[in-house]
Amino acid sequence: MTQMPSLSGHRALPLLDSDVLRTFVTIAESGSFTRAAQQVFRTPSALSMQIKRLEETLGQPLFVREARQVRLTPEGEMLLGYGRRLLKLNEEAVTQFLAPALAGRVSLGTTDDVGTRILPGVLAQFARSHPAVHVDVVVGNSASMLQRLDAGELDLILITAGNPGQEPRGEVVHSEPLVWVGREGGVAVTRSPLPVALAHQGCAWRQMALDALDSAGIGHRVAYTCEHSAGQEAAMLADLAVAPFPRSLIRAPLRRIEPEQLPPLGEYQVALVKRSNLGEASDALAGHVVEAFGETRH
Template identity: 80%
Template sequence: MTQAALSPARSPLLDTDVLRTFVAIAECGSFTRAARQIFRTPSALSMQIKRLEETLGHTLFVREARQVRLTPEGEVLLGYGRRLLKLNEEAVAQFLAPAMVGRLGFGTTDDVGSRILPGVLAQFARSHPAVQVDVVVGSSRAMLARLDAGELDLVLVTAGNPGQEERGVIVHSEPLVWTGREGGVAVQRSPLPVALAHQGCAWRGMALEALSQAGLSYRIAYTCEHSAGQEAAMIADLAVSPFPQSLVRPPLRRIDPDLLPPLGEYQLALVKRPGADPACETLVEHVMRAFQDF
């Protein structure tokens, strides 16, 4: 038997340009909008997708009147496509981008750090291994003050804090919800015991406004600048607290929305120092991408 007969058939390779087209269409929901985004004609995109579907042996899009949506196979490919494009960018940057050295100051609030920092810092280290990143955790007000003083290059802060001007770009938005311990009784007490951040925090303002508008009797039982302090008070069943929905995990639970008034949306803004260097721009891209995948 020949060597060729013993070797398995080679799998077809996915073209990066075609993958970029596929991801653009999936994210835009339209061949026309994707064509404008990547500066090609819709017919050219259609031909690329047709060849991709023939290569994989599956239909990737369901064509509807004014939009397209992914098939189950298309949804699977989208995850792979994004990862392959990201790896391709990192590989190119590793060999073609000029080497960068120095230090970069990144400030964030504590409720954000545990969620995205590990992945963001790992990606940045791969693309800029010689750049030292100094991470500072604190209140939004303190982070912005240090940015303005030139001590930090980039900060991720809560938007909408009282007296805080609109700055940067909103990178994340999610519901702020009333939270307490699973099976706890704090929510049944009157006046309602609440755990809040210090003055000047958007969460605090949203909670107090909602309770006042609803005419509910409450008392501020605990205050802490960091969300970990509010979480500790809730776990001990000493109070309820406004909390981002994505941070609610056992033994905490979201309180029945019928029991307490709605709080609205909580937003995060990314603010960079004017004149920041290219390394900072790369970190900005990693942070924004992390929230897209969040």
């Protein structure tokens, strides 16, 4: 740790060393000093000394050391968020000066549920790292995105995996539960037959919902259909229907319907599909997308 000079005469706050932060984040993510030491090519005792000095500097314990693993204290959880952000910012700064400048144009296709949740942060961070690259974003359903990719109109696409009649393509970058959702205090879930809001034919969410209701013997009717998840959300907000929805997209006044009321739906997955012979700019954006989804799992 180094001391920041102070012009006012007050004691300056210490600066966090990026090497020590990287050690701390590696231990936190691996859950073990031994595994972390293997990843950073140092001894566990060297890592232990780094963490001890970091704890002394901050005046807080960061790890609870147990027999076979370590876990973060509340203060350690807080520092983990800062550490990841500081390391990423450090990487961006160095990249601006040492990495070869990327330029060009990238066409990215996405479904609307991904576009509203992940892309704003991805595009902002990518623009800071590669300001000379122009990104065109197209929003549509998975089938149309695949067609445009195969026609050479798009470089990368984010699609829902497992749609009926859709061959497995690309790399699964995200998986989370698909759950039943309705309006808080709403009565749609109590109606019989159950009113549901679904996407058009060919959507995995639609098929998963109908299969689950049929298997459970629950009477239902398709009360609302829309190509985009925003349409389903509108129907739920109006208490016209319930709908299958990714858990991470639930926002008040919508709520998850209790599992005992309606049958489970399974996992919803997002796949990243790339056009062959991608350029460096497209590869760089693909890396940012994969990293962003990885962070949502922590």
